[in-house]
Each structure stands twice: as C-alpha cells, then as structure tokens.
Amino acid sequence: MYDKITPPTTGAKITFKNGEPIVPENPIIPFIRGDGTGIDIWPATQKVLDAAIAKAYKGQRQVSWFKVYAGDEACDLYGTYQYLPQDTLTAIQEYGVAIKGPLTTPVGGGIRSLNVALRQIFDLYACVRPCRYYAGTPSPHKNPEKLDVIVYRENTEDIYLGIEWRQGSEIGDRLIKLLNEELIPATPEHGKKQIPLDAGIGIKPISKGGSQRLVRRAMKHAMLLPKQKQQVTLVHKGNIMKYTEGAFRDWGYELVTSEFRQECVTERESWILSNKEKNPSISSEDNARQIDPGYDALTPEKKAQIVKEVETVLNSIWPSHGNGQWKDKIMVNDRIADSIFQQIQTRPDEYSILATMNLNGDYLSDAAAAIVGGLGMGPGANIGDACAIFEATHGTAPKHAGLDRINPGSVILSGVMMLEYMGWQEAADLIKKGLSEAIANSQVTYDLARLLEPPVEPLKCSEFAEAIIQHFG
Ligand SMILES: NC(=O)C1=CN([C@@H]2O[C@H](COP(=O)(O)OP(=O)(O)OC[C@H]3O[C@@H](n4cnc5c(N)ncnc54)[C@H](OP(=O)(O)O)[C@@H]3O)[C@@H](O)[C@H]2O)C=CC1
Numbered sequence: 488m489y490d491k492i493t494p495p496t497t498g499a500k501i502t503f504k505n506g507e508p509i510v511p512e513n514p515i516i517p518f519i520r521g522d523g524t525g526i527d528i529w530p531a532t533q534k535v536l537d538a539a540i541a542k543a544y545k546g547q548r549q550v551s552w553f554k555v556y557a558g559d560e561a562c563d564l565y566g567t568y569q570y571l572p573q574d575t576l577t578a579i580q581e582y583g584v585a586i587k588g589p590l591t592t593p594v595g596g597g598i599r600s601l602n603v604a605l606r607q608i609f610d611l612y613a614c615v616r617p618c619r620y621y622a623g624t625p626s627p628h629k630n631p632e633k634l635d636v637i638v639y640r641e642n643t644e645d646i647y648l649g650i651e652w653r654q655g656s657e658i659g660d661r662l663i664k665l666l667n668e669e670l671i672p673a674t675p676e677h678g679k680k681q682i683p684l685d686a687g688i689g690i691k692p693i694s695k696g697g698s699q700r701l702v703r704r705a706m707k708h709a710m711l712l713p714k715q716k717q718q719v720t721l722v723h724k725g726n727i728m729k730y731t732e733g734a735f736r737d738w739g740y741e742l743v744t745s746e747f748r749q750e751c752v753t754e755r756e757s758w759i760l761s762n763k764e765k766n767p768s769i770s771s772e773d774n775a776r777q778i779d780p781g782y783d784a785l786t787p788e789k790k791a792q793i794v795k796e797v798e799t800v801l802n803s804i805w806p807s808h809g810n811g812q813w814k815d816k817i818m819v820n821d822r823i824a825d826s827i828f829q830q831i832q833t834r835p836d837e838y839s840i841l842a843t844m845n846l847n848g849d850y851l852s853d854a855a856a857a858i859v860g861g862l863g864m865g866p867g868a869n870i871g872d873a874c875a876i877f878e879a880t881h882g883t884a885p886k887h888a889g890l891d892r893i894n895p896g897s898v899i900l901s902g903v904m905m906l907e908y909m910g911w912q913e914a915a916d917l918i919k920k921g922l923s924e925a926i927a928n929s930q931v932t933y934d935l936a937r938l939l940e941p942p943v944e945p946l947k948c949s950e951f952a953e954a955i956i957q958h959f960g
C-alpha cells in the first residue's frame with residue numbers, strides 16, 4: 488500500500504459519520520513536519536501535544552504519530568519534484584485527521600501551492616482560523632482582548648483554483664481574443680470594455696454550492712457559541728465583483744433564511760422589526776425610509792422594492808421574530824471586505840464569525856492574527872465532511888528556519904483545535920492553560936519578547952514548549 492513509509496504498528500483509524508469524526512482511544516494521526524521553520528515548530532508541537540495527552544488521560548488515550556512527507560523533505564526521500572507523494576495522500580485519506588507544518592510555495596513560476604492542493608484534494612472546504620487574545624501577549628493594539636473572531640474561509644475555490652494563463656501564452660492570447668471579439672461585445676453591460684492584449688488572465692469561480700456549504704458550517708458553529716457571540720458576518724467585495732463576491736453574499740443570505748429560518752435574523756430584518764416595535768403604527772414606507780438612508784433619492788421602482796421587502800419581512804417572520812424575539816437569534820449581517828479590515832481594528836468587539844471567500848479570508852486571517860499578537864498566535868483547521876487537516880495561519884518564515892527561535896504557538900494551538908475536534912477537551916484545556924500562563928509570565932519567544940515593555944530575554948522555540956508543559960500544573 489505504501490512505497491516508502493510504514494504506519495505505526497499500534498493504533499486505530501479515525502472514521503467519520505455524518506461529517507463528524509469517531510475517534511478511538513489510540514488514533515493514528517499522520518503529520519507533515521513542514522518546510523522552513525517546520526523543522527523547529529513540529530518537534531515542539533508534538534512534545535506539547537503528547538505531554539498534555541499523557542497528563543490528561545494517564546495512558547488511557549494516546550496518539551500514534553505517523554510521519555508522512557510533503558515539500559522539500561518529500562523530495563529528499565522520494566526524488567526530485569516529488570513534493571506531494573502518493574504515500575502521503577493515501578495516509579491522509581486512510582486516517583482522516585492530520586496535522587501539518589507550513590509548506591513553501593514559490594512566487595511567480597514553479598509549483599502551485601501544496602497547501603492549497605491538500606485542501607482541494609480532500610475537499611476541506613472550511614478553513615477555520617480563530618483569532619483570540621491570550622492575556623499578557625504584547626500587541627500593537629490598545630485593546631487586543633476585544634477581538635475574538637473566527638475567520639471561516641471558503642477553502643477550495645476562488646482564484647485559489649489556480650486557473651490562470653501567463654501573459655503571452657498561446658491559450659491566454661486566444662482567450663483574450665475570444666473575450667474581446669465575441670464574449671464581451673455579446674454582453675451589453677460590458678459596453679466597449681476590452682482586455683489589454685498584454686494581460687495575464689486568471690479565473691475566479693465562486694459557486695453557489697461552495698459558498699452555501701461554507702456558510703452552513705459557519706452557522707452551525709455560531710449555534711455553539713455563547714449567546715453574545717452568535718453572529719455571522721458575510722464578507723465580500725460585492726460592490727465591485729457582483730456575480731462572484733456579490734453572489735456569495737446573496738447565496739449566504741438565501742441559505743441562512745431558508746435552512747436556519749427559525750434560528751437567525753438578518754441585520755436588515757432586525758432593523759425592520761425594531762422599527763415596528765418602537766412604533767407599532769409605522770407605515771411600510773416610513774419603515775423602508777428608516778432602513779435605507781438614501782430612500783428619498785431612489786427611483787420609484789427601487790422604493791417599491793424596499794417597501795415590499797419591509798412588508799414581506801413583517802408578514803413572514805413577525806410572529807416568530809417580532810416583539811424582541813429576534814434578539815435571541817443568530818445575527819447575520821454582511822460587510823464589504825475593505826471595510827471589515829478597519830472594522831476589526833476600530834470596533835473589534837462587534838464581530839464574531841467572519842464568513843469569507845478564499846482570498847479575502849487569507850488576507851483577513853493574517854490581519855486579525857496581528858491584532859492579537861502576530862502570526863505566532865494564529866492557529867487554523869481545514870475541515871471537510873470526511874477529513875480534516877490542522878495547520879497554522881502562517882507560512883515557513885524561512886529566515887528563522889533551523890534557529891530554534893520561531894514561535895510554535897500557532898501550530899500548538901492548531902493542535903489544540905485538533906484535540907477539540909477529536910473531543911479530547913481535557914488535553915486541549917491543559918495546553919491552553921499552559922500557554923496562557925507561560926505568556927502571562929513573559930516566557931515568550933522572540934516575536935513577543937521584542938514587543939514587551941520592557942523587552943524580555945526571549946525563550947527558544949523548544950524552551951517555550953517546555954514552559955507550556957511546566958504550566959500544565
Ligand atoms: N499554510 C502554509 O503552509 C502557508 C505557507 N506559506 C508559504 O510560506 C512561505 C513564506 O511566506 P511569507 O510570506 O514569508 O510568510 P510567513 O508567514 O512564513 O512569514 C512572514 C513573517 O511572519 C512572521 N511569522 C511567521 N510565522 C511566525 C511564527 N510562527 N512566529 C513568529 N513570527 C512568525 C515572521 O515575521 P518577523 O520575521 O518579522 O518576525 C515572518 O518573517 C511562502 O512560500 C508561502 O507561500 C504562507 C502562508 C501559509
């Protein structure tokens with residue numbers, strides 16, 4: 488079955504039922520060490536995970552780690568250009584849950600991202616990246632503790648599908664000619680637009696199915712959060728990219744108001760309902776005027792549309808959502824992508840789950856991690872219905888590779904997410920406690936040490952792992 492690797496002789500497979508993992512007491516879990524700083528981070532992470540599991544379950548539970556290869560390490564073992572060997576794919580398919588360090592992707596030419604390939608091969612459609620603050624972490628922000636968001640990023644499509652043509656390539660030129668001469672002129676709304684003949688071309692597919700399954704998962708997650716955090720924000724640049732990003736928003740609202748009708752209220756619905764609650768005799772037109780600030784300048788058709796929206800909301804959900812009942816529902820709103828970047832800084836406590844397309848979520852998760860202390864504190868998970876791969880938000884940080892100085896916090900916290908996903912909450916809690924106390928005691932790696940005032944002597948990557956374990960108590 489395998490060419491160059493051998494699974495552990497003890498342990499059992501994690502299986503899946505209805506999208507949920509069924510975890511034996513001794514699961515076999517494949518891991519990819521990763522390129523660059525993976526060499527430092529993975530051993531530190533494995534040590535912390537094993538120590539927490541041993542302390543929490545006293546031998547009743549343990550992980551049998553299965554080393555599999557990707558990136559540079561895979562080429563060393565399997566040969567030139569063997570970046571993602573079949574052995575690795577077979578192992579992840581077989582064992583269902585895996586964890587990985589970062590993998591290098593060259594800019595411009597060269598191989599396409601192995602990280603993205605793994606998400607696509609295993610249909611890991613939700614990239615879940617929580618950004619929360621651990622007390623004592625230095626931050627460029629005055630109130631980093633106010634940010635507690637989870638970026639829920641669509642993980643399989645958008646421009647990450649990687650369908651693009653190089654400038655000057657034969658097919659790229661043919662595509663531009665076809666667009667310029669046939670398809671654009673046949674689309675009246677595009678007028679006389681033309682694509683420059685010296686352009687590279689990329690395709691950005693956003694599907695209804697892909698968008699809705701992501702939003703569905705985000706909604707199910709929101710239902711598990713404390714009441715005050717039950718909110719899902721659809722992030723998009725739909726004012727500019729109407730049929731991709733705008734459609735993501737529309738499909739999101741369509742999904743939540745059909746599949747989660749009793750559990751949710753949209754922001755606009757909440758305005759309509761509360762206008763009626765404040766003034767029971769308000770006319771539909773005045774209600775429409777209050778929810779749309781530019782109402783009086785709109786065309787008669789647009790005004791009629793908003794009045795109809797008001798009446799539809801009141802006729803359909805007033806009994807289940809009116810008289811303040813909507814305040815107990817999951818709030819679903821949407822924000823334009825550029826605006827959410829400033830909102831998470833200026834009004835961080837107004838947000839909870841941020842449901843995004845692939846590219847926006849990539850940007851936003853780094854930005855949110857920066858607020859709570861940087862990329863060393865940004866964990867993540869790639870989740871599908873029959874597989875999950877846990878990995879940090881950051882990359883290989885090559886300039887720090889092999890120096891035993893990088894912050895392993897994000898991969899350790901990705902391990903915490905994995906333990907929680909497996910239902911091993913006691914071990915997860917021990918690690919969160921250990922990490923919180925290490926940071927609170929200013930026992931931190933270089934990235935956080937340099938931001939502390941006064942600065943402290945940094946711990947090595949391996950020492951930080953030890954400090955976490957010591958603080959298990
Ligand atoms: N999922 C994955 O495997 C990902 C892979 N990549 C790939 O990684 C490679 C390098 O990408 P790059 O753009 O440099 O981004 P990186 O995220 O690797 O690093 C950028 C900078 O972020 C800081 N940083 C990153 N990780 C940590 C950490 N664990 N602890 C503390 N600080 C950290 C460092 O800043 P400073 O030096 O200022 O301290 C580092 O130089 C690329 O090939 C890219 O494609 C990128 C993202 C995700």
Ligand SMILES: O=C(O)CCC(=O)C(=O)O
Nearest residue numbers: 591592600602603849880
């Ligand atoms: O795959 C890569 O190299 C980068 C991916 C990335 O930045 C991310 O998933 O956050």
Ligand SMILES: [Mg+2]
Nearest residue numbers: 849850853880
């Ligand atoms: Mg990224």
